[in-house]
Structure formats: C-alpha cells, structure tokens
Amino acid sequence: MPDTLPAHRPALAALLARASVPARLLLDPGPDDAAIDLAVAAALRAPDHGGLRPWRFVVIRGAARAALGEVLAQSLSRRAPDSSPDRLAMERAKPLRAPVVIVAGAALRPEHPVPVWEQEACAAAGVMNLMNALDAQGLGAIWLSSAALRDDGAKAALGFAATDVLLGWIYAGTPAAERPRPARPGPEAFWREWHARGGLA
Numbered sequence: 001m002p003d004t005l006p007a008h009r010p011a012l013a014a015l016l017a018r019a020s021v022p023a024r025l026l027l028d029p030g031p032d033d034a035a036i037d038l039a040v041a042a043a044l045r046a047p048d049h050g051g052l053r054p055w056r057f058v059v060i061r062g063a064a065r066a067a068l069g070e071v072l073a074q075s076l077s078r079r080a081p082d083s084s085p086d087r088l089a090m091e092r093a094k095p096l097r098a099p100v101v102i103v104a105g106a107a108l109r110p111e112h113p114v115p116v117w118e119q120e121a122c123a124a125a126g127v128m129n130l131m132n133a134l135d136a137q138g139l140g141a142i143w144l145s146s147a148a149l150r151d152d153g154a155k156a157a158l159g160f161a162a163t164d165v166l167l168g169w170i171y172a173g174t175p176a177a178e179r180p181r182p183a184r185p186g187p188e189a190f191w192r193e194w195h196a197r198g199g200l201a
C-alpha cells in the first residue's frame with residue numbers, strides 16, 4: 001500500500017510503513033537529544049482530554065542502561081526470590097540490547113473528572129506518536145513490557161511518583177538493514193459504516 005501513495009503525502013506513507021524493530025536489530029547510534037526532543041514534541045500532540053499532560057518519558061542510554069538492568073534484576077528478585085542466577089543475568093542484560101531505552105510513564109490524576117482510562121489512553125497515544133516520530137527520523141523502536149513496570153520499587157528507582165504508572169520500555173536505535181516490515185491485513189475488515197434502521201423517529 002505505501003508504494004502506491006502519492007509522493008506529496010510522506011507523513012501518511014511513513015504511518016503506513018511503520019513497523020517495530022526487534023531490540024536486537026536496534027544499533028548505534030541511538031536517538032540524540034534533538035531526535036528525542038522531536039519525538040517528545042510529537043507525543044505532546046496526542047489528544048489530551050482536560051489538558052492534563054500525562055506524558056512522562058525517562059531516557060536511559062550509555063552506562064545508565066546497566067544501572068537499569070540492575071533495577072530490573074532487583075525487581076525480579078523481589079517478585080520471584082527463587083530466580084536462578086542465569087535468569088537474573090538475563091534480566092540484567094535486557095537494556096543492553098539497544099542503544100537507548102525510553103521509559104514511558106503516565107502521571108495520573110485519579111481524583112480528576114476525566115476517567116483514568118482516558119488519561120492512560122492519552123499517554124499511550126503519546127507513546128505511539130513518539131514511536132512514529134522516531135520512525136520518521138529514520139530511527140527504529142519497539143514497545144516492550146514486563147512485570148517490572150508494575151513494581152513500585154522499580155518505579156521509584158527510576159524517579160517516578162507513586163501516582164505515576166509505567167506504560168512500557170521503548171527500545172530505540174538505528175534499524176539494522178535486515179529489520180522486518182511484516183505485511184498487514186487490509187483495512188476493510190476493521191471498519192464499517194452504521195446506518196439507523198428505518199430512519200430516526
């Protein structure tokens with residue numbers, strides 16, 4: 001489908017071609033400050049009911065990735081004290097798979113009239129905008145999750161507030177040449193038009 005798009009619609013072509021890049025295929029260089037600024041600026045374009053601005057991103061790169069690995073291993077030890085040394089080492093090594101890990105969080109206001117699910121939807125829409133903006137800059141990313149996202153100790157270690165939730169680990173870097181771009185189903189099965197039966201009374 002992207003091949004048939006008119007050349008004057010590059011933003012749409014980029015949206016239609018986006019695909020995640022597996023962490024092992026995310027290489028140096030990772031996004032620099034300017035690329036991250038643009039991606040976060042795109043995140044802030046997500047629809048925001050109530051203007052609550054829930055987006056919170058924490059960028060982890062270089063040696064700090066090893067420290068994140070330690071946070072993940074400690075989280076696993078808390079949740080599963082019987083974890084083997086090999087399993088803990090695997091957890092510790094996870095952030096080293098890509099040059100940059102962006103922790104995507106959401107600052108929630110449970111007391112606010114806007115339902116919490118809408119606040120989370122706004123934050124998640126921001127994450128998708130961030131990923132599309134990385135993609136549009138020739139970078140690659142993948143949204144990963146793990147039980148550590150729901151661990152208060154890990155959340156605090158990363159500097160998030162108790163009322164924040166963590167939505168995902170966004171691994172980012174330069175895509176390897178062999179990055180996959182799997183085909184998608186056609187859109188027809190995913191939308192329909194509704195008509196009132198017999199007209200409106």
Ligand SMILES: Cc1cc2nc3c(=O)[nH]c(=O)nc-3n(C[C@H](O)[C@H](O)[C@H](O)COP(=O)(O)O)c2cc1C
Nearest residue numbers: 018019020021022142143144145146167168181182
């Ligand atoms: C909230 C969220 C969490 C995800 N967590 C994981 C994960 O932990 N592991 C994984 O392999 N894929 C995970 N995915 C899926 C990948 O991000 C990605 O969508 C998938 O590999 C398919 O690639 P695609 O984005 O090109 O369709 C998650 C996606 C979302 C939206």
